[in-house]
Amino acid sequence: EITKGINGLDKVILRQTQGSGVEVYLYGAHVTSWKNGQGQELLFVSSKAIFDPPKPIRGGIPICFPQFSNLGTLQSHGFARNRLWTVDNNPPNVTSEVANGVFVDLLLKPTEEDLKIWPHRFEFRMRVTLGPTGDLMLASSIKNTDADGKLFTFTFAHHTYFSVSNISGVEVKGLGKLDYLDNLKNRERATEVGDAITIKSEFDRVYLSTPTEISILDQEKKRTFVVQKDGLPDAVVWNPWEAKAKTMADFGEDEFKYMVCVEAAAIEKPITLKPGEEWKGRLQLSTRL
Numbered sequence: 001e002i003t004k005g006i007n008g009l010d011k012v013i014l015r016q017t018q019g020s021g022v023e024v025y026l027y028g029a030h031v032t033s034w035k036n037g038q039g040q041e042l043l044f045v046s047s048k049a050i051f052d053p054p055k056p057i058r059g060g061i062p063i064c065f066p067q068f069s070n071l072g073t074l075q076s077h078g079f080a081r082n083r084l085w086t087v088d089n090n091p092p093n094v095t096s097e098v099a100n101g102v103f104v105d106l107l108l109k110p111t112e113e114d115l116k117i118w119p120h121r122f123e124f125r126m127r128v129t130l131g132p133t134g135d136l137m138l139a140s141s142i143k144n145t146d147a148d149g150k151l152f153t154f155t156f157a158h159h160t161y162f163s164v165s166n167i168s169g170v171e172v173k174g175l176g177k178l179d180y181l182d183n184l185k186n187r188e189r190a191t192e193v194g195d196a197i198t199i200k201s202e203f204d205r206v207y208l209s210t211p212t213e214i215s216i217l218d219q220e221k222k223r224t225f226v227v228q229k230d231g232l233p234d235a236v237v238w239n240p241w242e243a244k245a246k247t248m249a250d251f252g253e254d255e256f257k258y259m260v261c262v263e264a265a266a267i268e269k270p271i272t273l274k275p276g277e278e279w280k281g282r283l284q285l286s287t288r289l
């Protein structure tokens with residue numbers, strides 16, 4: 001179902017019979033809502049988010065492509081999050097897994113304007129699936145469609161903003177003892193000492209070669225988010241905290257308490273595609289009590 005969202009922007013709504021639901025804007029292929037069967041919102045979107053292109057939407061699940069952060073010459077996090085994607089009404093490869101869920105395929109191809117800033121032809125397909133028990137799956141495939149025989153390289157992240165009842169009671173598990181790059185210290189490499197990560201001040205790290213499963217415990221709600229991923233070896237953990245939040249026009253002053261970003265990513269080792277080659281990445285989000 002395609003309907004009009006904020007500011008008249010098109011969004012697709014996926015619903016399951018037991019009440020769970022997902023909303024995804026064609027602008028950025030940006031998931032802005034994921035609700036469980038009890039109607040509770042699981043993603044954080046800022047009350048000050050601006051739904052007005054070319055401004056990216058603050059919250060939900062922005063896509064960072066073809067560049068994570070400012071690791072290259074493009075705008076921060078690349079341009080996929082502020083382009084208008086299209087719906088593919090004849091999606092290929094509908095397997096039984098997705099057939100049990102409800103899904104939509106979104107497509108992005110570069111325009112002539114895009115080719116001026118990033119001279120590579122590609123097709124990016126993202127299948128957004130709401131599973132029968134309310135899990136959210138994002139399956140991406142990116143193909144090099146360049147006819148001139150040129151390869152390209154990219155970095156990538158699903159910049160998921162999870163909604164939490166209070167950041168002081170949040171533990172991120174699965175990243176203990178791993179190496180990370182600290183974005184607050186010029187990407188200095190360090191090793192995590194603890195088992196579970198707690199956040200007590202501004203936090204911006206890229207954990208490297210992480211396991212396929214990471215979990216986020218919200219102690220107050222007694223809820224655990226489970227992040228499962230394939231093809232996305234790195235994981236960014238981000239919270240701007242109070243001072244940085246104040247510098248962000250599209251983020252409320254005290255909203256840092258109610259969110260944590262845990263981003264499935266491919267950053268340390270950029271992905272290279274030769275013409276005709278395809279990369280696949282997969283993110284599955286679920287909750288357990």
Ligand code: BG6
Pocket residue numbers: 056069076077159183204205236238263
């Ligand atoms: C995170 C980065 O992934 O995204 C941070 O690690 C950055 O450094 C944050 O501040 C938000 O980025 P943006 O461009 O959406 O404000």
